[in-house]
Amino acid sequence: MSTRPYQVATRADDAVVVVVNKVRLDGPMLRQARTLRLVCLAATGTDNVDLATAAKLRLPVCNVRNYATRAVAQHTFALIAVLCNRLLDYHSAVRAGRWHGAPGDQRPSRRLAAPGRAARDSLSGP
Numbered sequence: 001m002s003t004r005p006y007q008v009a010t011r012a013d014d015a016v017v018v019v020v021n022k023v024r025l026d027g028p029m030l031r032q033a034r035t036l037r038l039v040c041l042a043a044t045g046t047d048n049v050d051l052a053t054a055a056k057l058r059l060p061v062c063n064v065r066n067y068a069t070r071a072v073a074q075h076t077f078a079l080i081a082v083l084c085n086r087l088l089d090y091h092s093a094v095r096a097g098r099w100h101g102a103p104g105d106q107r108p109s110r111r112l113a114a115p116g117r118a119a120r121d122s123l124s125g126p
Contacts, residue, residue: 012036019064020048027053044068084110 003011003023012018012033018025021042027050030036039049039061046061054061082088093099 009033023048025049025054030054030057030059038062040064042067044072080112084112 003020005024008023008025009029009032012025012029014035015033016035017038017040018033018036019040019042025039025048030039030050030053036059039054039059040063041049041061042064044063044067046063049061051061
């Protein structure tokens, strides 16, 4: 069920925890929700929450653990491939009718280091 902007305050009025995605939680709404103790976002960002107000209210804001882990990893590697292969430059050149003059970088080898640690269950198997 989708929540319309005018419904947010009413739905969060007596909540202790809200789990939201693509719903704006602004300062007035956060101040009005007096029983609220946690905002959890089913998303990868926090740009839809007034973090300054949440901090003043000592209201924790977090993302759902492992949300879209595979999709984020896949998107990251797709962007790496696009940038390393100058795909946007090629696209622009071809659209401008300059296929033969398209930019290119034909270096035979490149290395990619991907430091970090993936969640054990998030990337292995279905």
